[in-house]
Each structure stands twice: as C-alpha cells, then as structure tokens.
Amino acid sequence: xxxxxxxxxxxxxxxxxxxxxxxxxxxxxxxxxxxxxxxxxxxxxxxxxxxxxxxxxxxxxxxxxxxxxxxxxxxxxxxxxxxxxxxxxxxxxxxxxxxxxxxxxxxxxxx
Amino acid sequence: xxxxxxxxxxxxxxxxxxxxxxxxxxxxxxxxxxxxxxxxxxxxxxxxxxxxxxxxxxxxxxxxxxxxxxxxxxxxxxxxxxxxxxxxxxxxxxxxxxxxxxxxxxxxxxxx
Numbered sequence: 007x008x009x010x011x012x013x014x015x016x017x018x019x020x021x022x023x024x025x026x027x028x029x030x031x032x033x034x035x036x037x038x039x040x041x042x043x044x045x046x047x048x049x050x051x052x053x054x055x056x057x058x059x060x061x062x063x064x065x066x067x068x069x070x071x072x073x074x075x076x077x078x079x080x081x082x083x084x085x086x087x088x089x090x091x092x093x094x095x096x097x098x099x100x101x102x103x104x105x106x107x108x109x110x111x112x113x114x115x116x117x
Numbered sequence: 118x119x120x121x122x123x124x125x126x127x128x129x130x131x132x133x134x135x136x137x138x139x140x141x142x143x144x145x146x147x148x149x150x151x152x153x154x155x156x157x158x159x160x161x162x163x164x165x166x167x168x169x170x171x172x173x174x175x176x177x178x179x180x181x182x183x184x185x186x187x188x189x190x191x192x193x194x195x196x197x198x199x200x201x202x203x204x205x206x207x208x209x210x211x212x213x214x215x216x217x218x219x220x221x222x223x224x225x226x227x228x229x
Contacts, residue, residue: 010160037215046126048207048219049161056214064216096160100215105151108160 008032010109012097018115019087027082027112029097035107037100038080039064040072042093043111049096055080087116119144119210123220130198131228138193138223140182140208149211150191152182155222156204164206167191178202203227 010031019025029038036057041049041064051064055074069091071083080099084091092115098106120143130136142148149168153161165176172184182193191208205224209217 039216046221048121048221049217050219051216054214054216062214065218098161103215105163105166106215106217108153108162110160111158 010097010099010107012109012112014112015110016113018117020117021087021089023087024083024085025087027095029080029082029109031078031099031107033099033107034077035099035101037102038074039098039106040070040080040082041096041098042066043096044093052082089116092116119212119218121208121210121218121220123208123223125223126221127224127226129226129228132200133197136195136198136202136225138206138225140191140193140220141189142191142208142210143189144210150184151209151211151217152176152180152193153207153209154204155207161207164193198227200227200229
C-alpha cells in the first residue's frame with residue numbers, strides 16, 4: 007500500500023517554464039489537497055478537491071492550476087514559474103471527516 | 118477565518134526531560150484539532166487528533182495533548198523526550214471540506 011505518492015521528488019526550473027506535479031493516492035479517498043511549505047510559514051493550502059472533476063481555491067492559489075480528472079490523481083500545474091514559487095510542495099488526501107495523509111513532498115527550485 | 122498560533126519557533130529539551138509544545142487556535146465553532154510531526158526531508162505524520170469527547174487525547178510515540186476550550190489551546194506533551202523526537206511539530210485546525218490551517222511550526226531540538 008503506497009499511500010500518497012508524489013512525482014517528481016526534486017525539480018529545478020528556469021523562470022517562465024511550466025511543469026506539472028503529480029499526486030497519486032491508492033486509498034480511494036474523496037478529498038485531495040495541495041500545500042506549499044516555506045521556511046517559517048508552516049503549510050499553506052493552494053487548491054483542493056472534494057471529488058473527481060471538482061477543484062477549489064485555497065489560501066494561496068495564484069499562479070497555480072489544478073485538475074482532478076481521475077479520483078486517484080490530483081495534478082498541480084505551474085504555467086509560468088516564478089522564483090517566488092520555489093518551495094516544497096505537499097499533496098495530501100483524506101476520506102470524509104478523517105485526518106489527511108501526506109506524501110513525502112516535491113522540492114521545487116526556480117532560478 | 119480560522120487560525121493557529123504556535124508561539125515557540127524553537128525549543129531545546131534535554132533527553133529524558135518532559136516536553137510541552139504550545140498551540141492556540143481561533144475557530145468559531147467546536148474545533149477539530151491535530152498535531153503532526155515532520156522529520157527532515159519527510160512528509161507529515163499524524164501524532165494525534167481531537168474531534169470531541171475526552172479533552173485529553175493520546176497519540177502515537179507516547180505523545181498526548183489536552184484540549185482547553187476556555188484557553189483556546191491544544192498543547193502537546195510528552196513525559197520523557199527521546200533523541201529521535203527531534204523534528205518539527207505542527208498544530209492544525211480543520212476547516213470546511215476537511216482543509217487544514219496550520220501553525221508555523223515548532224522545531225524541537227533534543228540535547229544529550
């Protein structure tokens with residue numbers, strides 16, 4: 007049972023490039039989330055999804071897009087990367103009313 | 118909107134000593150509260166949760182937390198710290214659609 011798997015684990019981008027982060031969960035959870043973690047800031051919610059085909063904005067959604075075409079996958083996209091998006095990105099999933107399970111994170115550097 | 122405050126950025130505790138990490142929350146209704154731990158380079162692991170009922174909740178690794186509504190607090194405690202407890206600890210409150218609002222974290226250092 008893999009739980010929540012994030013790919014890639016590390017990535018370096020140049021300003022203006024685009025990329026997609028993939029989150030996959032094998033626990034049949036309804037809810038999925040994307041957070042970013044910055045030093046001294048804790049984790050902040052970017053976007054979330056309450057089911058296949060649905061997405062919603064969190065606290066810091068600007069510059070990101072998401073899609074949930076399949077229940078088990080939640081994609082986070084950066085259309086035009088900026089240095090301010092250098093961060094560690096965490097995906098999480100949960101069943102209704104239960105705690106979230108987190109992936110191991112993706113370290114993204116934008117030069 | 119809900120919020121979580123962890124007043125201590127860093128705490129250093131001697132191995133074998135007791136530990137208390139502070140967490141204060143702001144939430145309009147009965148809060149659902151969590152403590153997570155993050156080891157370096159790792160994801161977050163759930164230590165314990167409070168949903169309702171008994172205000173003293175037990176978690177994994179010998180941790181416990183006490184919910185005090187009058188003080189809007191949910192402090193994490195451990196009677197005897199081990200070197201392997203060194204990590205960053207996050208308190209969180211649940212919002213709509215089970216989203217989480219995190220505190221900024223407390224880094225625990227354990228001295229020999």
